[in-house]
Amino acid sequence: MERSAFRLPGFLVIAALVALAAAVSTVLILLAGASDAVLWIVVASVSYAVLAVVTTTGFVIVNPNNAKVVQFFGRYVGTIRDAGLHWTWPLTAHRQVTLRVRNFETARLKVSDADGNPVEIAAVVVWRVVDSAKAVFAVDNHVEYVSVQAEAAVRHLATSYPYEAHDSGRASLRDSLAVSDELTQELRERVELAGVEVLESRTTHLAYAPEIAQAMLARQQANAMVAARFKIVEGAVGMVSNALERLSVEHIVELDEERKAQMVANLLVVLCGDRAAQPVVNAGSLYS
Numbered sequence: 001m002e003r004s005a006f007r008l009p010g011f012l013v014i015a016a017l018v019a020l021a022a023a024v025s026t027v028l029i030l031l032a033g034a035s036d037a038v039l040w041i042v043v044a045s046v047s048y049a050v051l052a053v054v055t056t057t058g059f060v061i062v063n064p065n066n067a068k069v070v071q072f073f074g075r076y077v078g079t080i081r082d083a084g085l086h087w088t089w090p091l092t093a094h095r096q097v098t099l100r101v102r103n104f105e106t107a108r109l110k111v112s113d114a115d116g117n118p119v120e121i122a123a124v125v126v127w128r129v130v131d132s133a134k135a136v137f138a139v140d141n142h143v144e145y146v147s148v149q150a151e152a153a154v155r156h157l158a159t160s161y162p163y164e165a166h167d168s169g170r171a172s173l174r175d176s177l178a179v180s181d182e183l184t185q186e187l188r189e190r191v192e193l194a195g196v197e198v199l200e201s202r203t204t205h206l207a208y209a210p211e212i213a214q215a216m217l218a219r220q221q222a223n224a225m226v227a228a229r230f231k232i233v234e235g236a237v238g239m240v241s242n243a244l245e246r247l248s249v250e251h252i253v254e255l256d257e258e259r260k261a262q263m264v265a266n267l268l269v270v271l272c273g274d275r276a277a278q279p280v281v282n283a284g285s286l287y288s
Contacts, residue, residue: 002133002195005070005078010059010085017052024048058090067132069095079132097132101199106151108205111158113173118209121158121173125150125187126200134195142194149190150201157183163208173206 024044060068064083071077071093080086081099105124113119127146129135135142157179165172173179180202187198 002131003078005080005088007060007080007082007086007088010061010087013055013059013087017055020051021048054090055087056090058087058092060086060088060094062086065098065100067097067099067129069097069132069136071095076133076137081132095136097129097135099129099132101126101128104147104150105204106147106154109151109155109158110209111155113158113163114160115162117163119158119163119173120205120207120209121154121203122205123150123154123183123201123203125198127187127191127196127198129195130197131195134193139194142196145194146191146196150187153183153186153190154203156186163206173203176203179203 028041028044060070060080062068062080062083066083068080069076070080070088072089072091077089077092080088103124103126106122108120108122110118110120125146129142139145158173161171161173161175161179163173165175171178180200183203184198184201187201191198
């Protein structure tokens with residue numbers, strides 16, 4: 001798990017090194033008249049140089065929305081998240097991990113949906129690192145891990161739902177809101193190991209595979225035509241019923257059952273036909 005590393009303000013340590021250098025120089029100047037002054041100068045200079053070199057290995061520069069994972073001879077000692085110049089334990093290795101929000105778009109994957117139809121699907125995943133220690137040490141490469149798990153989750157999602165639901169109440173891949181929520185939840189569970197949080201995921205491409213696209217298009221057109229015809233018939237029946245009711249209420253004309261049947265048939269032909277009806281003037285009567 002991620003924890004904060006020991007750190008001091010970097011400029012404070014630089015000021016301490018400068019002050020120590022000034023103090024050493026002052027002492028050496030005061031000892032300049034001593035018989036072993038040369039020896040003291042060499043020892044002080046070498047000691048200060050070694051101290052300065054070792055101290056500089058502890059300086060860390062952290063950019064905004066980044067973190068530095070600190071290791072001391074292979075051992076994880078903590079993470080520095082605050083931007084700026086810091087000083088931590090010397091002789092440590094520093095590994096940068098970006099905390100920025102990142103996007104990943106999967107390739108167009110060809111899979112079979114729940115009904116066995118081949119479809120092409122792709123999705124975009126919005127994610128960020130929330131635990132730098134897991135991102136560095138739990139997996140080999142957290143960016144590659146997210147990409148692989150995203151493609152696996154998209155494949156699993158495509159096989160769990162049909163491309164379109166033919167039964168009422170059944171979810172399909174075209175229900176983007178429900179599908180996106182499930183994809184996001186599954187991805188969060190998959191990438192939690194790597195210290196990654198998935199903020200959002202949505203499908204960016206969804207289509208039948210080319211080999212069946214034409215047949216599926218014809219089926220969709222047939223379904224749309226049937227639905228349109230059903231709506232037309234439903235409206236026509238309502239209009240005929242309203243016409244007969246008004247004729248009866250307003251006493252415009254008295255119709256027996258046979259004439260009503262003939263009138264209903266004529267109105268349905270006019271209202272439900274896909275072409276304009278041609279009027280025919282009946283010079284006789286209905287019974288001759």
